[in-house]
Amino acid sequence: MENKFVRTSIASLLSLTLLTACGKASVEDQLGDAQQALQAQKYQSAIITLKSTLQDAPDDPRPRALLAKAYFQLGDMESAVITFEKALEQGADINGVAKEYFLALYSSPESGQFVSTLEKYKDSLNPQALATGELIAAILTARRGDSSSKDHIAAAKAAAGAGDGRTNDLSDIIDVYLIQRTASDTKMLNAAVEKHPNDWLVQSLAAELQYALGDLQASLTNYEALLEQKPQFQRLHLNIAEAQIRLNKLDEAKKHVNYILKRYPNQPVANQQLAVIEIAAKDFASANKHIELAMNNGMASPFTSYIAGLTHFRLGNYEQALQNLSKIVNAVPATHPAKQMFVAAKLQAGASQDAYAMLQRNPELVANNTGLAAATSKALLGSGDRDKAKQLLSQIDSSKVTSDAGKQQLGLFKVMSGDISGMALVEEASNALLADASAADTKQSKLLLLSMKTSSGETDAARAMLNKWIADEPDNVENYVIAAEFEKFQQNYKGLDAIYSKIAELDPDNIAAKNYNASKAIGQGNYSKALTLFLDNLKQNPNSADALEGAYQAAAKAKDESAAQAQINDVLKNATDTSTFTTLYSQFLAGNYSQVIKVAEASTFNARETPPANYMLSTAYLQTGQANKAINVLQKIVSSGMTTPQVLLNLAKAQAVAQKPRQALETLAMFNESGSASNAEIYEEVRLLKASILMDQNNYANALQELNAASEQVKASPQGQLLLGRGYLGTGKANEAVNALQQAYSASESGVAVQYLFEALKADGKTDQGLKILKQHMEKYPDKDNTNMLYISELASQNPTEAIRYYEDLLSKQPENWVAMNNVAWLLYEQNSLEKAHSWIKKAAKLKPRNQGILDTKAKIEAKM
Known part of the structure; x- marks a missing residue:
């Protein structure tokens, strides 16, 4: 039974093998089928057949050569070149594939290798193949300005013979358009295409040159005809899209671009083309995404930088716009949009000095864009640089400003820069605008x-x-x-x-009238009514700065200020159009500095809002003990050209708080005394701050000199009297110091004032009176400041036992006051209460283990124990 089964299996296997052999076409038959498919332009069918043939005959160059021709006919030039070269390695006849191989190599990214490839096969080529090869070599060398192109033309003519029309026509085109480059029209190209229809080399070269000469429609027609011949030649889609974009056929161009991107999403040229199309559609976000993709995948050209700069500018990303435009701005003429956009971006980024410098280097830009020059002048005026603004405004030809509104603005800027000739321009333009019935x-x-x-x-x-x-x-x-x-x-x-x-x-519903009526209520002392009116105004217009300021002014006088402020916040929260800037300003007016920081750090503001927003942020940092952060924000404002006296004052305050007195004094030195009339209050603050810094440096004489230059009102203020008292105390005028500091303390009852008053009384020989005042302040304001520490330390020299009692009472309320622990331990040590002294100093050492004063006290106590 087993032998029978074995015999049956072998018979079946032999039978199957015979059937398979009979069903499989021979290599010759497959080659014949492939040839027929190629002739019928069924290229995909031919490719399938030939790939199958290569599995059976991998070393046979014939199917590989036919496969390469199929790739070429489809337009897959890269695959065609690779396959041709493999076939030639296997022994294929170069003359049998030369035409298609040369054209594929010419049309592929590897065209740079063409001349060396031609040299390799030159001696084996028949005249027709050699002529084609030499013509392609002439084109490629002529493109790069290589003088050998003329030699290649001569070789092509010699190979083809004097009567070969195609060779002669291509030679003339190469000479006129690529070597001499004297042609100004495309007549010769059009004639060659008509004379040699469907000739890949003639038509592709003609399309390339027609595009370069601006005959876009003729170029597009030829590229579209080439695509019909080679439907998978990807570069043709890009060429067609480029021509259609320039012809403003954007919908048609987008189809070709999307054809590429669907297959190759990161293709750089296609992404750049789509960016251009999206710009025309004003979809700048999409355009920016695609130009960034193009650049990330190797696209780099002046046009690429321009498109990137444009899209970032339109999206408000001015720093990124400048980064891209800076690559080309010095290379383009003054009339180029990139240069104008660069100046505009500098203005938006707050760099008015850079914008001014660019305009000065390009006077044509001022002449061609008076609006941009005027905007730069405005920015310079805003930063206090009147001289440069005046100089730039003098270069603007007012006759080129076409609108009355523009002339009015120009005249206004001139006046602001100190050029009184602008007044006539303002008057003329303003009267014209009033006479214009259409003026809104x-x-x-x-x-x-x-x-x-x-x-x-x-x-x-x-x-x-x-x-x-x-x-x-x-x-x-x-x-x-x-x-x-x-x-x-x-x-x-x-x-x-x-x-x-x-x-x-x-x-x-006029908001100005409503705000006036609400302000009247404040003037009458009816704060409740004022708050109600201002809240109604905010409901109508939540972004009215006058209404918001008035509401907070009324809230400050309310019986329950926090409840009143909560009402303001509720109105702003419930309004649908409250701006982020208004929210920030509201928190600033309320003194909620932590919220000011939170809102400002998380938000982006427009060009008008950014300077005040940054000022509020810097103030919030200063009020929350973050002086260095305040300095960083304020220095950015200064470097951006948006400096104001208030900004400089805040910067000096921050620098003083950050223990940077030299820098603070340098900042204060930037104030121009001649401008004090329009900023009187700020300049008085400057004097007070400068005097305070000088006193901290023990420079009392100069500090008093600064104070004496201040107004009588400022000197009589609590802060003025405090500083005068300190100055007198520092210069040994104890009696005058006492008088000034008594006035300062009476007005403010601050811990600083009472402590300086004590020092003045002590210097005037009235220590007991000083201690009495310290004690009264300490009892009235327990735990408010460190006056108690001063009182106890002074008491210790007169009544150590009483001082110890005060220290221990203080420590029951402030269990981590290591200074008090050290002091009481020392007093107990002096009274020989070593155990209690040691107990306190150990606690202090635990809190501050590296403090040398504590370590010294501890060592003395332990040495005595």
């Missing part, structure tokens, strides 16, 4: 005309002008709002009630 907003023009009259002392003329506007337009609310501002400027407050009543009559 005339308030600024009216205010400017009024200010010009009043600043020149023509108050009656200004009032007459205002009355005429009201008479001409009696129902125009704007006129009455301007009238109110005018009367405030003239300090004529009596007529405000009537004006604001008229405003409320014409516009019941």
